[in-house]
Amino acid sequence: MTLLWIVLIPLIGAAILGAVGHRNSGFSVNIAVSAATLLAAGAMTVRVLRGGSFSALDHELFIDPLNVILVDLTALVALSTSVFSRTYMRTEARLGHLNAARLRLYHAMYQLFIFTMLLALTTNNIGILWIAMEGATLSTALLISLYRTPASLEAAWKYFILCGVGIALALLGTILVYFAGHAALGAHRALLWTRLHGVKDELDPAVMTVAFVFLIVGYGTKAGLVPFHNWLPDAHAEGPTPLSATLSGLLLNVALYAIVRFKALAPDDAASHWPGRLMMGFGLASVLVGAFSLGGQRDLKRLFSYSSVEHMGLATFAFGLGGPLANFAALLHMTGHSLTKSSAFFASGQVAQTAGTKDMDRITGVMDRAPASGWALMASSLAIIGTPPFGVFASEFLILTAALRKAPWTVPLLVLALGVAFATIFRRTQAMVFGTADAARTRTPPALIVSFAHLALVLVLGLAIPHVLAIWYAKAARLAGP
């Protein structure tokens, strides 16, 4: 039953918020719904860690140590984003950027978006997975253009068309996997991932090759892999900040999760390392393009969105390497990135709101003006560029270790990209945070508490990964395939 609740709560929440989302109480209802989702996720996690994987609704929904990580992450970041948006979106409404109707749209679509992601994560049916991912595109398209500015409409259009085409190709891939499974499983069961995984050696390798190419291009578009990443910086920069935080922190993870599930369907024998190679290639390209695009950015949120391209590339690369160590590192990296990046977006959204601009050249003296925002932005930036002792450093270190063992030639490229990203982001943020303030000191915004909470969690991941967590992630890493 817990498994059903985890998808039902946000869906019911979306319906309620569709009715009351424009009122002042809408913010509190949003937080309450997200908190209830997190509670359900917590109950489910305890059950999985004690008793192992289980399924519901005649195997249509299932949960194992791999997807429960992402379910927890989704529920957690969804809660903290709803807490952040209470202050942030209220200010936006007060500044006249939003009216009541759009606020209601925002609240309802926010919960619908969380619902589609949780459904994509917990479903066992690869067809439903596709429908949920498409639902995520549809529910967020109107959120990106929430402010109705020319730039945001352009961003939403780009997002809709690029992700729509991407996801259509993923449907073709899904159809081909269904076709490959048809012979072994019959029409009824050939869409269930657990069943497909059980007969993965009987699936036709030629068809699976073609299918995986379509799937990695399709879901890779949503994960922001180069060269399909064009929508990502626009969507992140032009949408409201809570959306940027959830897109980067959650949606990219869910899309990558889909790719990883399909990679696990590839046969085990040594001759078929092509899905891994493909993922390594796309991942490496994303790391390099992401890191080298950072330098040309002037918009604060665009800076962090290119950093998302880089980090998702790194996680994809690590899954491509395969094996327990690289998979463990990739999962840790996804966790660390998701917490840190949402914190970075909270901080930068707050800074941009106070300064009235997203242009980094015109933001200065944040530390003088609003110390809490300054600390949050500085610490998030340090964490995201992989400064020890934050968790992202630990996962990047593990990924490099795994790469040294399996594909040593990639290490110099990775180190170069990470170094470039470090230098660019650090130079940019320190110029904004320090320097003289050009306006009077403002009251500390309470919304940034969630940013510090995320950073504290990332710090724990970096200093000493708790024993329970280490065992759990190692189990999940084995599920992600060789």
Added chain:
Amino acid sequence: MTHPTRIIDLLAALFLLVAFAMLSQRRLANLITLYAWQGTVLALSIAILAYETGNTHLYASAILNGLLKILAIPALLRRLARRLDVQWDRESLVQIPTVMLIGLGLVIFAFNAALPIAGLAHTVNHETVGIALASVLLSLLMMILRTAALSQVIGFLALENSLIFAATSVTGGMPMVIEFGVALDVIVGVFILGVFFFHIREQFDSLDLDRIEGRED
């Protein structure tokens, strides 16, 4: 070879023909009509497959696709075109004969790529799979070449048609839940796009994407 399979082959050829016609058509009203024709061919071929295999859920799928793609979506698109007052797509950068040649190249490529899949599918001809894949590529080509927002969307919808055609011809139809889910996504998507168009026009006084994307120059 039985009669139903021959009819399906004929319909597949028609499907490809409509895809080419859409590629060359610049008048929006005609483009929408062609889209409706494509939907008709799709629904008919699903119905014939249902008759041949005796699969009841394929009949439901044929009715669903027919209602959606012959009636609902074309009506919606016509209404949009009328209210937005767009009739012609702008002259594209690539001449129509060149587009046709590129399209031919894509068809040859698709037939080659379909070989391994068709080798496994005992139910259908190699040609049908190749045609389905070719139509997917042709729809993508149409989306790349068009500059008007509405014709890009029709390209996107044609892409979805080709995917459903591929699904029915390769696997004999996806389970009903999935068909309904896909249909729901399409209809919601078209509605959202409709809303979008009005927002875009409000801001730009135009539905020409070149003008929207070039606004910084």
